[in-house]
Amino acid sequence: YVFSAMQVVDNFARETKEVKNVLLDEGKPAINLYNLRIESDLDDKKTGKKYGLGSSAAVTVAAVRALCKWYGLTLTTPELCKLAIIASSLVKKSGSGGDVAASTYGGWVMYRAYNREWLEAEIEMIESGDSSLHKLLRKKWPRFEVKRLKVGAGLRLLVGWTGNPASSAELVGSVKAGVKAGDLTAHNPAKTSAKTYAKTYEDFCVQSEKCVQKIANALENGNIDALLSGFAQNRALLKDLGEITGTLIETPKLTRLIEVANGAGLPSKTSGAGGGDCGIAIARAEDFDAVSARIEEEWQNSGIEALNLKVAEFDESSDLSLIEQRKDDHIKLACKQYNAHAESGFEHVRFIPNALPQLALSDVDTSVSVFDESTKWDTPLYINAMTGGSKKGENINESLARVAAKTGLAMASGSLSAALKNPHLEETFSVIRRFNPHGFVMANVSAGASAEQAIKAVEILQANALQIHLNAAQELVMSEGDRDFSAWLNNIEAIARELDSMKVPVVVKETGCGMSARDVLRLKNVGVRAVDVGGRGGTNFVAIENARRGRKSDYEFLDYWGLTTVESLLDIAQCDEILCEPRDSSDSCDSARMQVFASGGVRTPLDVVRSLRLGASAVGVAGEFLHTLINEGEDALVEQIESWKAQIRVIMALLGCKNIEDLRENSRILIDDKPCVI
Numbered sequence: 001y002v003f004s005a006m007q008v009v010d011n012f013a014r015e016t017k018e019v020k021n022v023l024l025d026e027g028k029p030a031i032n033l034y035n036l037r038i039e040s041d042l043d044d045k046k047t048g049k050k051y052g053l054g055s056s057a058a059v060t061v062a063a064v065r066a067l068c069k070w071y072g073l074t075l076t077t078p079e080l081c082k083l084a085i086i087a088s089s090l091v092k093k094s095g096s097g098g099d100v101a102a103s104t105y106g107g108w109v110m111y112r113a114y115n116r117e118w119l120e121a122e123i124e125m126i127e128s129g130d131s132s133l134h135k136l137l138r139k140k141w142p143r144f145e146v147k148r149l150k151v152g153a154g155l156r157l158l159v160g161w162t163g164n165p166a167s168s169a170e171l172v173g174s175v176k177a178g179v180k181a182g183d184l185t186a187h188n189p190a191k192t193s194a195k196t197y198a199k200t201y202e203d204f205c206v207q208s209e210k211c212v213q214k215i216a217n218a219l220e221n222g223n224i225d226a227l228l229s230g231f232a233q234n235r236a237l238l239k240d241l242g243e244i245t246g247t248l249i250e251t252p253k254l255t256r257l258i259e260v261a262n263g264a265g266l267p268s269k270t271s272g273a274g275g276g277d278c279g280i281a282i283a284r285a286e287d288f289d290a291v292s293a294r295i296e297e298e299w300q301n302s303g304i305e306a307l308n309l310k311v312a313e314f315d316e317s318s319d320l321s322l323i324e325q326r327k328d329d330h331i332k333l334a335c336k337q338y339n340a341h342a343e344s345g346f347e348h349v350r351f352i353p354n355a356l357p358q359l360a361l362s363d364v365d366t367s368v369s370v371f372d373e374s375t376k377w378d379t380p381l382y383i384n385a386m387t388g389g390s391k392k393g394e395n396i397n398e399s400l401a402r403v404a405a406k407t408g409l410a411m412a413s414g415s416l417s418a419a420l421k422n423p424h425l426e427e428t429f430s431v432i433r434r435f436n437p438h439g440f441v442m443a444n445v446s447a448g449a450s451a452e453q454a455i456k457a458v459e460i461l462q463a464n465a466l467q468i469h470l471n472a473a474q475e476l477v478m479s480e481g482d483r484d485f486s487a488w489l490n491n492i493e494a495i496a497r498e499l500d501s502m503k504v505p506v507v508v509k510e511t512g513c514g515m516s517a518r519d520v521l522r523l524k525n526v527g528v529r530a531v532d533v534g535g536r537g538g539t540n541f542v543a544i545e546n547a548r549r550g551r552k553s554d555y556e557f558l559d560y561w562g563l564t565t566v567e568s569l570l571d572i573a574q575c576d577e578i579l580c581e582p583r584d585s586s587d588s589c590d591s592a593r594m595q596v597f598a599s600g601g602v603r604t605p606l607d608v609v610r611s612l613r614l615g616a617s618a619v620g621v622a623g624e625f626l627h628t629l630i631n632e633g634e635d636a637l638v639e640q641i642e643s644w645k646a647q648i649r650v651i652m653a654l655l656g657c658k659n660i661e662d663l664r665e666n667s668r669i670l671i672d673d674k675p676c677v678i
């Protein structure tokens, strides 16, 4: 396994330009000159007992990981996993790769095996020079799936070792032979044909897949009853399979192990391929101490040794696959929860019509000055912060960048936090600049970022402005989210100061819970000159995180947290201090004026004009544009934006307003059906 890992990583490194330029004395690259030292605690050194915990997979993954590091190759977790599976499959073809995935990812994972014949053919293509390891890592592997499960600390594992070694290869071979040959007359007097067995095996796979899905859900929900029934189902399926293929999967000791655990109310199953070695049981963390002592004693009486093992922890913040999964979840759930009728309060804002507009459509000028007089946008509209940090995010950023370039709209990237931790992800954001070299681009960081990180984010995108997002509610509902917001205002002050000296404007934005006049005032007092209210009613990150938690109703009561976009704008509009208040004697009223951008549930050009009338300098749209892009494609989004641009002009003409200032000062509205004219 170690030699295979060395061979695979050496070859991978040879294919890679990034390899450290280490040279031998005679000038040849020192591609495979290193010492590997291996230590393991997986088996018992003193007694020589081998527990069957997947040490072959572990050593393969460890060697692949160490060598990639040595070569300076930055791989994502899924890529590392694939490389280790390739190395492992070159030694043993029958492995599922599940143990390799567990070793690569750490924590709880749900695993679906790749198609072995497919991988074998792919490796042959590499060997014959028709493909490369790089190409193979980038491909989608048929059937293959590794998904992290969010199990948390609520469940704990008990592991029992039966003392009998098991050979997974032999067991899998035996099942395969049974399925293929149909030669099982000893076990099946009815002499079932090979075809029938293949059919039975197919049924087994379908049922097994359902069962695994059920178990994964039960683990994430901490549902012991569902686990009990899922494990029982899985056991019955394996029993049938063992019988029809003449393979002993559950040995008498494993049966005893499971029955003892079940007797104490714990779900339990054979581990690996069965046939010996270990079985597992799962307990609620709060019951663990009480039940484990009892079970371990009974196991011991039956010659089963309890092993002191825990599910491996991993660093969530630096795990690329987790970041990618989160980013992809956000896109998927934002689209799934999208509602064409947002609840941001716009429906309560009605314009009083102007029956005598007294101007021509061609008189209308929708341009706005943003940040300072020198920055002018032709349309008071921008594509708000969304994504980056995953392959899918990169593709969306590329599309949005092309759309922004074609339509002339400003656009913001999603939060660059992931790229600031993992430079490997920078390209998923910088693609925006590559496809929109001349447009107005805003970088986006969290309020937890330092001034240094904010500058780095601006550099990655060569950004014209920086958004700092506020998302306390989202972080608190997100199980892996931040819990400490005490430094936010200080961070924002430091970023605003640094970027001010670099002449890069800063916008502090909410992400769907809105901002009050008081919030805006506090930001103004630390030197912020622009905010985006990011109000409630459109994309709802509390609801998205509630859906990601997979646990019903945990924080659902927060789904409607915050101020709608309209409420935020109205609260801010009535606060003179925000809109015009010199900070010191040198500050003229105008230079201290806060710019307010509106976003959150903007679904129509009329919502844009309403926002402008309520005081917004420009209006950001995220969910609506994402919905169009995902469902109808890039051209449809360009078309939608072009229509909106024209329709904004039409609405302004209808109101008799020739520019945004005119709209703000001279158009009249009613709020909430009450004749309250402001």
Ligand code: FNR
Residues within 6 Å of the ligand: 330, 331, 334, 384, 385, 386, 387, 413, 414, 415, 444, 467, 468, 469, 470, 509, 510, 511, 512, 534, 535, 537, 538, 539, 540, 599, 600, 601, 602, 620, 621, 622, 623, 624, 626
């Ligand atoms: C967002 N939003 C967002 N905001 C932010 O400041 N940083 C970010 O990384 C993200 N990520 C993100 C992902 C996805 C998929 C969506 C849809 C949105 C929030 C966004 O900029 C905006 O504030 C809210 O979505 C509200 O506007 P809409 O979507 O209702 O128009």
